[in-house]
Amino acid sequence: MRHIISILIENEAGALSRVAGLFSARGYNIESLTVAPTEDETLSRMTVVTGGSDRVIEQITKQLNKLIDVVKLIDLVESTHVERELMMVKVKTSNETREEVKRLSDIFRGKIIDVTSASYVIEMTGVSDKLDAFVAALDDESVIEVLRSGPMGMSRGEKGLHL
């Protein structure tokens, strides 16, 4: 099953490699990983999307907690949460297809953030399924480049992951 593990970690050199190294050394898979500093610049927030049986996920969270730099973590899937992923897609366009691609982008609430005579760059956020659906709806031939951030998420309600 898919799990989203959200980690609060000391914003120090090498912290990312400790997490990444743990996953590779113990044979856990990482579907995606995003990381950036938080409002408190001494802390980074990392979101790892991973998969595995309940036992594997339990070990992953325990092993992550064991890392000295990890301050706190939660598995977002254990409670209700919101998640979003950012995607940019560069699409080939021609006079015949420009309108059609624009319309499709609008349907998915995408934004066109770069335009040339032969291409668009479309920005889109949403849950991963929606982004998948948009890419699938495009003509394969027209897609030049797809760039995805990997999902990040927060639990619903007033509780949060902080010190």
Next chain:
Amino acid sequence: MELSGGEIVVQSLIDEEVEFLFGYPGGAVLHLYDAIFHQQQVKHILVRHEQGAVHAADAYARSTGKPGVVLVTSGPGATNAVTGIATAHLDSIPMVIISGQVGTPVIGTDAFQEVDMVGITRPCVKHNFLVKNIADLAETMKKAFYVATTGRPGPVVVDVPKDVTDPSIKIPYVYPEEVVMRSYNPIIKGHSGQIKKAVDLLLNAKRPMIYSGGGVVLGEGSAELIEFSKLLEFPVTSTLMGLGAYPATDEQFVGMLGMHGTYEANMSMHESDVIIAIGARFDDRVTGKLEEFCPYAKFIHIDIDPSSISKTIQVDVPIVGQVTEVLREMIVLIKSSNIVMDQKALEAWWSQVNKWRDLHCLEYDRNSDIIKPQHVVEQLYEVTNGEAYITSDVGQHQMFAAQFYHFDKPRRWINSGGLGTMGFGLPAALGVKLAHPDSDVACITGEASIQMCIQELATATQYRTPVKVINLNNRYMGMVRQWQEFSYESRYSESYMDTIPDFVKLAEAYGHVGMQIEKPADVRPALEEAFAMKERLVFMDFLTDRTENVFPMIEAGKSHHDMKLRSPSDKELS
């Protein structure tokens, strides 16, 4: 007090009351070595190879409970230390390893003797630090000792670039009294609800077992373990790492469990209905085939490390906490409980356990006219009154030592259990002897293992550490040969050493006493003679049976109750 970076490192060791610093100098740590030169409190032990430094410091830690401290230079000095660091990591030994690093301006430029020590050691340390700023040095040293020695202990590397130790840059020195890390808070006290549940389970057990591990030694829980076990009168087994925490000569002790554990220990585990694992981690050398491990048992598991719990075996009552704290709480609960134990069932259980015992699974041919390795260990046990500190290397001799030297006290059995590092024994013996100069220290080894760190014989000469080397010399890598005999139709691929040095001359060349013992009748007198030489290192080369095997044995992939026992014909193998 204004100090340079090099002085800060050394002063912090003094403030940590470090007795010995095991190390080897080199370019990146020259400033540090100059700071060492100017003080008397920390005694530096110059080894002959960095691996030896780490093993010696590691064994110092294992035998005292205090952290072992190492200093190595950058590059090859650092990489040579890695095997030792990994050894300490797998056995959770508290250590601080200071490694030199090239200067900060050249980090990342493939400078002379540069390796990414933090990167290389990341998977085999509890934590590591690269100190890029002299202002962080004292606090980082404090953190290193704090992390290494608290919670589940482990090695911590502090990588110090050369310019950070520059003698011309001095700053005010204050060593922090304590350190708080928001991301690191080891759990001490167990969950009382879980502890109560565990006690109920134990008191209602019909075929209970106490399975004790290295965590009891590391957590100083021996006294509590004994009180707890005596209160319940349950059979006690121990892992290789836990030997000594419960007295081996006590009636309730059924021996070590696992691959070369006793028949009674493994069978008791297999048939048990309630098992309490205390500071043990269900290692694969203990469980054998996981699916068939202890099929009737409910498990209680006490461990300070949450990630040890339910890693391989799903447990029923997990308790995260310090072993002493949890056991003390359990003892109080047991004493005040009104649950009546099923004495009849327990009597029947003990009589079953004793039936397995009656098989005498460790018995070997005592009439052989070739020296049996077991005989040597038995005689060593008697000659040293079971009081010696025993270090070992890795292989058959290690198992014979574990089986035949009956450890009654914790921290007397010093071996590389997790990583299985050949070459550990000799430097380890030196570390132990430095810590316990008035005690007998013996290194039980084999002719293959001993050659992996033999250069430390010179260190022993320099620091006059009169340990006794018990070399069980069968001319084979015995354990490899044994597996080849059982699993590869006796194709002894590369497990025979065609040339073996004359160990007597070798010992003498280093300034020690060498002995070669060929006959079983000479074993005892030779040991007595050697241990009478209190001031000398004696290298005892015992020419032992080439074909002796370690029994009992759980073969790879087999279940833990499916044990290979010594058959009468095995005696004739030679």
